[in-house]
Amino acid sequence: MNIMHEIETASNLIELAFGKFKTNDEEILGALTSLELLKVDNNDIEKVKALLSNFVFDESDSMIPMLKFKVKSVRGLYINIYRAKFCFKDQKLKCDSPEGIAIYHRARLPGRSHAKEVLVGYLHKNIQKTLISHLNMHKLLVKKYNDVSEIPTLRNFLPIYENILRNKNPKTVHKIINLLKGKFEPFLDYRMDLITSGDLIDFVTSQQRSRTAIEIQNNESQFVVKHSTLKEWICTIRVAIEAASVYANLFTPCKTLYCKALKFRGSEIKPRYINDDTLSHLIISLKKRDDSKLKNKNTECMFSDYLTPLMLLLLETGLRPMYALSLKWSDIDFKENIINIRPTQGKIKKHQACKLTNELALVLAEWKKHTIHNRTGNWVFPSPQNNSLHLTSYKTTFTTFRKEYGLDLVMYETRHTFATLITKVYKNLQTTKEALHHADIRTTTRYSSALKEDLIKAADQTSEHNSFFSNYKGGSANVNTASY
Structure with a gap:
């Protein structure tokens, strides 16, 4: 990183503002690839121009006394330019004082819970050396403080975390570790308890890109990657921090790690649900897959593996996949027709419950006949490798199935589909929110008596209308949501 280049x-x-922007907007966008102009949306060229113009033309009533630029290549590094120290001659920016441009570094000092902004120096010929010296000194201070602490840094925790992950799911270990090393390299020498929401927000900001006017008009993503990818990265580092807190047992993760600024809703994208034709194709394809895999095999269960019962369960309940995978047989009350959902580190923080429909009861009873349940274990979907653990990933199996049968869908669409169908049945969004266990709904009961009658009625009507399992057994699917 060359600080003189960034200042230039x-x-x-x-200077472009001084010349009334007699240039292509692409030149402005190009400059903003390495710098971020604070206090304005860098993707809105007109607002950027307005801010720069107000800074240059001091006769304006809204004259800006200072511009602050964030250097994207160095975390926490800023360039401050003060209007009072400059004049403009011959279309050039002339500095009347060496204090017209200042370099600041914002970082959290060892042992401090909040970051502090420190003046590195003003513009002079040795500012590059001064900056490098300052950054190196900061790294040494952090390292020295970490060396005497029992709480590990991210770098030191990764080998431990690798062993923890290997016991859970060996297939995903290298992907997670490499993601943490590659994407969160600036955090490697930070103690795990000192990685805060501010750090993650800075990381998210670094993933933003400059968009053209057409891209903004088309509402294209402001990030260099998909919302879902960025969400996966943030979730990965958060889970690692939580694992470190359990391992070290010396700190509690900051609650602001789950703040609104770190939620990626992708509001410009409408939730996808599985339409009638695709639902029919899905049910038939699941049946064909199981028949093909079970051909010439003597088995009591009509399911070849977990995929069919998992998808039917998701369609019947609208559960998030992670909660379905972590279900235990002891969570299912066949007498009261209730599925109890235990609170986890995910979105559900209190005990919840959902209706066990007659269709779903038949699915689960059939799935329990599978030989995978002959071994001791309480998981509804046990890991094929280790029966004492539950299944954690369906990606490979589901992707293979989806490609083989030409299905354009993702697993989470089962939840959107359930929400759409139950809304059509009962025509009440409040009931739908309760069925989806959204955080703003307080009906967090774990017993059947506490479930509202309208929710039970809506769930039963949805199941009776769809008859996913009945259609599955018959090898056909006459799905028709249009008749609601």
């Missing part, structure tokens, strides 16, 4: 880039931006 910032100066060029200001």
Whole structure:
């Protein structure tokens, strides 16, 4: 990183404003690839121009006394340019004082819970050396403090975390560890308890990209990757921090790690649900897959593996896949027709319950005949490798099935489909929210008597109308949601 180059880039931006922006907007976008102009949306070119113009033309009533640029290549590094120290001559920015441009570094010092902004120095010929010296000194302070602490840094915790992950799911270990090393390299020497929401928000900001006017008009993503990918990265580092807190037993993860700024809702994208034709194709394809895999095999269960019962369960309940995978047989009350959902580190923080429909009861009873349940264990979906653990990933199996049978869908669409169907049945969004166990609904009962009659009625009507399992057994699927 060359700080003089970044200062020159910032100066060029200001000179463009002095020239009334007689240039292509692409030049402004190019300058903003390495710098971020604070207090304005960098994707909105007109707002960027307005801010720069207010800084340059001091006769304006809304004159800006200072511009602050964030250097994207160095975490926490800022360039401050002060209007009072500059004049403009011959379309050039002239500095009347060496204090016209200041370099600041914002970082959290060892042992401090909050970051502090420190002046590195003003513009002079040795500012590059001064900056490098400052950054190196900060790294040494962090390292020295970490060396005497029992709480590990991210770098030191990764080998431990690798062993923890290997016991859970050996297939995903290298992917997770490599993601943490590659994407969160600036955090490697931070103690696990000192990685805060501010750090993660800075990381998210670094993934933003400059969009053209057409891209903004088309509402294209402001990030260099998909919302789902960025969400996966943030979730991965959060889970690692939580694992470190359990391992070290010396700190509690910051609650703000789950703040609104770190939620990726992708509001511009409408939730997808499985339409009638695709539902029919899905049910028939699941039946064909099981018949093919069970051909010439003597088995009591009509399911070849977990995929069919898992998808039917998701369609019948609208559960998030992670909660379905972690179900135990002891969570299912066949007498009261209730499925109890235990609170986890996910979105559900209190005990919840959902209706066990007659269709789903038949599915689970059939699935329990599978030989995988002959071994001792309480998981509804046990891991094929280790029966004492539950299944954690269905990606490979589901992707293979989806491609083989030409299905354009993702597993989470089962939840959106359930929400759509139950809304059509009962025509009440409040009931739908309760059925989906959203956080703003307080009906967090774990017993059948506490389930509202309208929710039970809606769930039964949805199941009776769909008859997913009945259609599955018959080898056909006459799905028709249009008649609701």
